[in-house]
Amino acid sequence: EIVMTQSPATLSVSPGERATLSCRASQSVSSSYLVWYQQKPGQARRLLIYGASSRATGIPDRFSGSGSGTDFTLTISSLQSEDFAVYYCLQYNHWPFTFGQGTKLEIK
Amino acid sequence: EVQLVESGGGLVQPGESLRLSCVASGFTFSTSWMSWVRQAPGRGLEWVANIKEDASEKYYVDSVKGRFTVSRDNAKNSLYLQMNSLRAEDTAVYFCARGVDPWGQGTLVTVSS
Numbered sequence: 626e627i628v629m630t631q632s633p634a635t636l637s638v639s640p641g642e643r644a645t646l647s648c649r650a651s652q653s654v655s656s657s658y659l660v661w662y663q664q665k666p667g668q669a670r671r672l673l674i675y676g677a678s679s680r681a682t683g684i685p686d687r688f689s690g691s692g693s694g695t696d697f698t699l700t701i702s703s704l705q706s707e708d709f710a711v712y713y714c715l716q717y718n719h720w721p722f723t724f725g726q727g728t729k730l731e732i733k
Numbered sequence: 734e735v736q737l738v739e740s741g742g743g744l745v746q747p748g749e750s751l752r753l754s755c756v757a758s759g760f761t762f763s764t765s766w767m768s769w770v771r772q773a774p775g776r777g778l779e780w781v782a783n784i785k786e787d788a789s790e791k792y793y794v795d796s797v798k799g800r801f802t803v804s805r806d807n808a809k810n811s812l813y814l815q816m817n818s819l820r821a822e823d824t825a826v827y828f829c830a831r832g833v834d835p836w837g838q839g840t841l842v843t844v845s846s
Contacts (some may be wrong), residue, residue: 669835717780
């Protein structure tokens with residue numbers, strides 16, 4: 626099983642600042658099968674990034690994804706109030722599909 | 734608009750069974766691989782099972798293998814998860830998903846005596 630490790634567990638950032646979230650895989654994952662989700666309490670999970678770097682429909686361009694192999698990054702360039710949430714990465718290259726444990730982005 | 738609506742959750746005792754359903758609309762169900770994902774209270778996400786478009790292949794995470802069965806009825810645009818021999822650690826919100834996105838709102842399964 627591929628273990629996905631997200632860091633940090635919690636990130637405190639001020640609105641307007643940049644946030645950088647990391648997702649590391651225990652073995653190589655094809656970029657085509659790496660996605661990022663945003664989760665807010667009481668709301669449906671929102672797909673942000675697919676294929677490691679492609680923004681999903683309707684996602685603002687302040688969200689960007691990068692990386693390959695075992696290291697992937699989600700960057701939010703200028704945090705808005707609505708961006709404070711929990712973010713998960715998911716690899717679906719190898720069964721079982723596995724999530725990172727999440728990064729909670731909180732207001733500083 | 735893609736919609737996925739789960740049902741069938743509830744409170745059951747350890748060792749009992751439950752069948753979850755997911756009705757899909759807004760896309761061609763018969764050409765989509767489908768999934769079940771769960772999230773235990775206060776815990777992370779776990780991908781439970783996948784089923785190919787024609788049900789010719791099914792995949793299960795080790796923790797449910799031999800106890801859970803995923804199935805589908807393409808004529809009814811429906812996905813199912815038969816859960817047998819339920820354990821306390823199966824307590825979670827269960828989501829169905831079209832591939833990896835989107836997901837439904839989920840149905841809560843609680844296993845407790």
